[in-house]
Amino acid sequence: MPADRTLDRLRAACREAGTDDPSAVGPARSAPRPAPAAAPGSDGPGPVRAAGERDTVAGLPARYVAAPRDTRQAAALLRAAADLDLAVTFRGGGTKLDWGNPPRRLDLILDTTGLAGVVEHAAGDLITVVRAGTRLDALAATLAGAGQQLALDASPPGGTVGGAVATNAGGPRRMLYGTVRDLLIGVTLVRADGVVAHAGGKVVKNVAGYDLGKLVTGAYGTLGLVTECAFRLHPLPAAAAYVTRRVGDPAQAGRLAATVRAAQLVPAALEVDMPAGGPAAVTVLLEGTPAGVAARAEAARRLLGADTTVADAPPRGWGQHPWHAGDTGLKLTAALSGVPRLLTDARAAADRHHLPLALRGSAGVGVLHAGVPGTADPDRVAGLVDELRTATAAVAGHAVVLTAPAAVRDRVDLWGPVDGLALMRRVKQRFDPDARLAPGRFVGGI
Amino acid sequence: MRTTTTDLAALAAALRAAVGADRVISDRQELRTYECDGLAQYKVVPALVALPADAAQCAAVVRACVAAGVPFVARGSGTGLSGGALPHADGVLIVTSRMRDIIEVAPEDERAVVQPGVINLAVSRAANPHGHYYAPDPSSQQICSIGGNLAENSGGAHCLKYGFTAHHITGIELVTPDGDRVRLGGRAPDAPGYDLLGAFIGSEGTLGIATEVTVRLTRLPESVRTLLAAFDSTDQAGAATSAIIAAGVVPAAVEMMDALAISAAEAAVHCGYPAGAGAVLIVELDGPEPEVAAQFDQVERLCRDNRAFEIRIAADDAERALFWKGRKSAFAAVGRISPDYIVQDGVIPRTALPEVLRRIGELSAERGIRVANVFHAGDGNLHPLVLFDAAVDGQAERAEEVSGAILDLCVRHGGSITGEHGVGMDKAKYLPRMFSADDLDTMQLLRCAFDPAGLANPGKIFPTPRLCGEVPGRRKGVHPAQEAGLAEVF
Numbered sequence: 011m012p013a014d015r016t017l018d019r020l021r022a023a024c025r026e027a028g029t030d031d032p033s034a035v036g037p038a039r040s041a042p043r044p045a046p047a048a049a050p051g052s053d054g055p056g057p058v059r060a061a062g063e064r065d066t067v068a069g070l071p072a073r074y075v076a077a078p079r080d081t082r083q084a085a086a087l088l089r090a091a092a093d094l095d096l097a098v099t100f101r102g103g104g105t106k107l108d109w110g111n112p113p114r115r116l117d118l119i120l121d122t123t124g125l126a127g128v129v130e131h132a133a134g135d136l137i138t139v140v141r142a143g144t145r146l147d148a149l150a151a152t153l154a155g156a157g158q159q160l161a162l163d164a165s166p167p168g169g170t171v172g173g174a175v176a177t178n179a180g181g182p183r184r185m186l187y188g189t190v191r192d193l194l195i196g197v198t199l200v201r202a203d204g205v206v207a208h209a210g211g212k213v214v215k216n217v218a219g220y221d222l223g224k225l226v227t228g229a230y231g232t233l234g235l236v237t238e239c240a241f242r243l244h245p246l247p248a249a250a251a252y253v254t255r256r257v258g259d260p261a262q263a264g265r266l267a268a269t270v271r272a273a274q275l276v277p278a279a280l281e282v283d284m285p286a287g288g289p290a291a292v293t294v295l296l297e298g299t300p301a302g303v304a305a306r307a308e309a310a311r312r313l314l315g316a317d318t319t320v321a322d323a324p325p326r327g328w329g330q331h332p333w334h335a336g337d338t339g340l341k342l343t344a345a346l347s348g349v350p351r352l353l354t355d356a357r358a359a360a361d362r363h364h365l366p367l368a369l370r371g372s373a374g375v376g377v378l379h380a381g382v383p384g385t386a387d388p389d390r391v392a393g394l395v396d397e398l399r400t401a402t403a404a405v406a407g408h409a410v411v412l413t414a415p416a417a418v419r420d421r422v423d424l425w426g427p428v429d430g431l432a433l434m435r436r437v438k439q440r441f442d443p444d445a446r447l448a449p450g451r452f453v454g455g456i
Numbered sequence: 457m458r459t460t461t462t463d464l465a466a467l468a469a470a471l472r473a474a475v476g477a478d479r480v481i482s483d484r485q486e487l488r489t490y491e492c493d494g495l496a497q498y499k500v501v502p503a504l505v506a507l508p509a510d511a512a513q514c515a516a517v518v519r520a521c522v523a524a525g526v527p528f529v530a531r532g533s534g535t536g537l538s539g540g541a542l543p544h545a546d547g548v549l550i551v552t553s554r555m556r557d558i559i560e561v562a563p564e565d566e567r568a569v570v571q572p573g574v575i576n577l578a579v580s581r582a583a584n585p586h587g588h589y590y591a592p593d594p595s596s597q598q599i600c601s602i603g604g605n606l607a608e609n610s611g612g613a614h615c616l617k618y619g620f621t622a623h624h625i626t627g628i629e630l631v632t633p634d635g636d637r638v639r640l641g642g643r644a645p646d647a648p649g650y651d652l653l654g655a656f657i658g659s660e661g662t663l664g665i666a667t668e669v670t671v672r673l674t675r676l677p678e679s680v681r682t683l684l685a686a687f688d689s690t691d692q693a694g695a696a697t698s699a700i701i702a703a704g705v706v707p708a709a710v711e712m713m714d715a716l717a718i719s720a721a722e723a724a725v726h727c728g729y730p731a732g733a734g735a736v737l738i739v740e741l742d743g744p745e746p747e748v749a750a751q752f753d754q755v756e757r758l759c760r761d762n763r764a765f766e767i768r769i770a771a772d773d774a775e776r777a778l779f780w781k782g783r784k785s786a787f788a789a790v791g792r793i794s795p796d797y798i799v800q801d802g803v804i805p806r807t808a809l810p811e812v813l814r815r816i817g818e819l820s821a822e823r824g825i826r827v828a829n830v831f832h833a834g835d836g837n838l839h840p841l842v843l844f845d846a847a848v849d850g851q852a853e854r855a856e857e858v859s860g861a862i863l864d865l866c867v868r869h870g871g872s873i874t875g876e877h878g879v880g881m882d883k884a885k886y887l888p889r890m891f892s893a894d895d896l897d898t899m900q901l902l903r904c905a906f907d908p909a910g911l912a913n914p915g916k917i918f919p920t921p922r923l924c925g926e927v928p929g930r931r932k933g934v935h936p937a938q939e940a941g942l943a944e945v946f
């Protein structure tokens with residue numbers, strides 16, 4: 011089928027769907043919806059256009075870009091894509107599109123930035139319902155007006171709610187609040203065949219039906235398009251203190267982290283930061299009432315010992331991945347008691363491969379992030395990834411390569427061993443039997 | 457599906473080979489012990505009962521069921537209140553009461569690894585000496601099993617702050633409905649791949665049987681303070697709750713009981729709640745001592761501002777236990793004031809509480825059916841206890857109507873038909889009031905992925921089962937077999 015006819019079909023599907031969103035209620039209809047940015051190659055207004063040169067996913071170019079304005083249009087587009095056998099990848103802010111494998115096949119990028127706006131913020135019930143294309147920073151600003159937050163930490167500018175869900179985002183404060191999976195209470199999806207489905211709801215306590223929100227969280231958009239999410243909120247704390255202690259070596263960092271965990275301080279975060287070559291530090295974040303935080307910060311200071319500082323602003327790099335665009339970035343996990351050993355082993359492995367390795371992460375949770383410069387020799391990086399797999403396996407964890415230059419990507423399995431893969435494949439086959447949603451991007455070639 | 461006597465004898469023999477002769481029950485009289493769970497109005501005698509001792513035996517039992525094409529139902533302690541563990545007449549009931557080993561307590565990892573039959577409270581008892589506990593605390597925690605908690609995603613009074621079972625389980629081993637043993641998650645967080653563990657939790661035994669569970673242990677709080685506040689009306693108690701939440705306080709628990717529930721508890725356990733109260737609130741704060749101290753005064757003040765006429769502060773653990781005793785025994789206690797009762801479980805947005813309670817009061821008056829209200833006020837989880845006397849003509853039916861109307865109220869206010877007791881057998885018919893046919897169909901895609909033959913606890917949750925059939929699709933491009941082998945391409 012010639013490209014223009016496909017474009018016509020997609021546009022017709024959008025037109026026929028209209029713009030009235032049946033799932034939107036109340037303030038939804040009046041919520042501002044930013045028009046999707048016109049990109050090079052755009053041939054006119056409307057939700058569907060031919061792809062421009064920047065419309066790629068992990069290097070693979072798309073043919074079309076569609077930016078539906080509501081769930082109904084998104085459903086019509088996905089139905090049409092099914093009829094036309096188009097492979098689709100979803101794009102939010104596009105901040106994470108270099109994560110995961112490139113899809114095996116890509117025709118259409120479905121851009122969610124037109125699916126934006128807060129549908130409902132019930133402050134008294136501590137919940138919000140938002141469209142998936144809403145930017146996290148915009149949402150945070152709205153909620154802060156009522157003294158509330160979606161407790162996910164700050165993410166890079168441009169990141170969307172849907173992207174955070176699809177990557178199961180979580181920052182330092184996951185120690186207290188958990189990750190997206192713990193905060194998402196309801197979800198609206200559009201399936202690969204264009205069917206719209208809901209799960210969960212907008213009350214925090216709810217066990218009716220399967221929790222499909224958990225299933226699509228962290229699924230990298232391989233099971234369906236998330237168009238709307240309901241989240242549990244938390245009050246913004248009245249006070250916060252960051253208590254930081256410089257440390258000499260990984261073992262000491264691990265010991266201090268264990269000491270903090272054993273105390274009853276209930277930190278919101280317990281982070282370790284070990285830049286390649288630079289001085290390492292352990293930081294405890296305490297949140298609460300002004301009086302309570304002051305007392306706990308003092309207790310934490312005593313616990314951490316000499317050279318400890320207390321600040322009301324985060325240290326540099328807080329909550330950011332220890333790598334830059336174009337670098338290799340990994341996520342390493344461990345059973346809690348294994349964190350000191352993992353820090354030590356990872357550093358030793360990097361030294362053996364003569365690679366600078368920056369480590370930063372949540373010692374209080376068992377999740378570390380690791381970065382290696384993109385200029386490093388890809389064979390050495392591949393060797394390091396192997397050793398990090400062994401090191402994490404020894405502490406009951408995993409090493410996943412989140413992002414990497416093409417030369418590294420070609421040499422490693424990004425995901426490593428995955429328990430339950432056969433079941434995961436069966437789930438994928440049921441939800442996306444033609445393997446059109448970002449095929450190959452996820453674990454085991456899913 | 458009718459199983460013939462010879463089929464059954466063959467299956468019984470296979471089960472005996474799997475778990476040992478003395479661990480298979482086929483005697484009709486003995487089978488009756490298992491005919492119902494905590495929801496005693498439904499009764500079905502299972503064809504056979506098997507009591508495996510470990511995961512391998514459990515897998516062997518499931519495989520025998522698969523080979524015979526016979527459904528199986530998991531059962532923990534049988535305290536479920538939605539008929540989730542109701543047996544299948546032609547099927548095997550797989551009871552986990554022999555799987556009660558605490559395999560490991562690892563405080564340094566903040567984890568414990570247990571068999572599914574382990575009693576909820578036993579986990580905390582084992583963890584306490586290390587300064588930890590298992591946070592989810594259903595009122596049935598002295599008898600219910602971790603496997604049952606997992607399957608129901610059980611909550612408890614303290615889930616307002618600490619979350620539900622789903623937030624406290626990091627890994628399982630399960631036996632799939634095919635009889636395969638699979639691990640999901642573990643001690644470390646964020647295992648790669650789909651969060652099948654998250655999807656399994658709360659699936660009420662329809663996606664397989666958990667045979668080993670890794671739970672998160674929580675550090676015991678430094679300080680716990682509890683108050684009991686008495687109000688003239690539930691409206692005032694509700695307003696106090698709203699004020700506490702609006703002040704940015706996240707209590708460990710906020711529980712409410714109305715006058716009828718209080719009088720029942722009084723009759724049953726003599727908890728000594730303030731006389732003449734139209735409602736009592738139990739508010740508990742826990743955490744670091746300086747935080748609790750700062751917020752407790754605030755909570756006390758907010759209760760007074762909202763016209764609490766009496767506030768008692770627990771001086772010690774014994775007094776705290778007494779406050780909780782009335783609340784935790786409330787379900788059973790209504791047995792003292794009514795021959796029969798329905799325990800309802802619905803959720804509303806907390807701010808709708810006054811309106812919904814008023815409407816429940818009206819329903820009760822219109823139908824001449826008393827309703828006692830006990831609930832997790834902090835998160836809007838209502839447990840109306842609908843009282844009736846089955847011996848009086850028409851009362852049971854009217855009670856059932858009131859009970860159903862309460863669920864409608866919950867749905868109309870944007871809530872849920874169940875906050876913690878599950879859908880099970882009992883509420884399958886109500887599920888379409890919350891979810892569209894497409895929603896339910898989509899949920900069953902998950903079911904079909906795990907259990908295409910529909911043998912795991914069939915007839916529960918979903919009012920109409922989806923016929924799974926072959927995986928649909930156009931099958932062009934990459935052949936599925938090739939795709940399945942893709943992992944090995946690396």
Ligand SMILES: Cc1cc2nc3c(=O)[nH]c(=O)nc-3n(C[C@H](O)[C@H](O)[C@H](O)COP(=O)(O)OP(=O)(O)OC[C@H]3O[C@@H](n4cnc5c(N)ncnc54)[C@H](O)[C@@H]3O)c2cc1C
Pocket residue numbers: 099100101102103104105106107108110122142143146162163164165166168169170171172173174175176177179180181182230231232234235236237329330331448
């Ligand atoms: C505290 C914190 C710190 C973080 N720090 C960093 C950091 O330092 N560096 C960094 O790079 N990232 C970081 N992240 C992660 C990042 O912010 C989030 O993952 C982000 O929200 C991605 O959003 P996006 O819209 O850019 O997603 P995209 O990049 O557009 O998409 C990401 C993936 O999600 C899928 N997807 C997007 N929208 C949908 C949808 N609606 N439905 C289904 N699938 C969808 C895409 O197909 C893709 O696979 C951090 C996150 C948090 C919470």
Ligand SMILES: Cc1cc2nc3c(=O)[nH]c(=O)nc-3n(C[C@H](O)[C@H](O)[C@H](O)COP(=O)(O)OP(=O)(O)OC[C@H]3O[C@@H](n4cnc5c(N)ncnc54)[C@H](O)[C@@H]3O)c2cc1C
Pocket residue numbers: 493494529530531532533534535536537539540541552572593594595596599600601602603604605606607608609610611612613660661662664665666667787788876877913
């Ligand atoms: C007095 C009383 C108070 C209660 N209070 C609360 C409360 O506060 N909060 C709350 O949430 N619930 C409460 N409940 C309900 C009930 O106790 C919980 O649902 C509990 O989790 C059930 O556990 P069980 O071991 O009794 O499970 P069962 O009743 O035996 O089974 C429940 C479900 O789990 C499935 N199942 C059991 N074991 C497994 C397994 N190993 N793998 C897979 N599926 C399995 C069964 O098939 C069934 O669908 C209460 C019940 C009573 C009687």
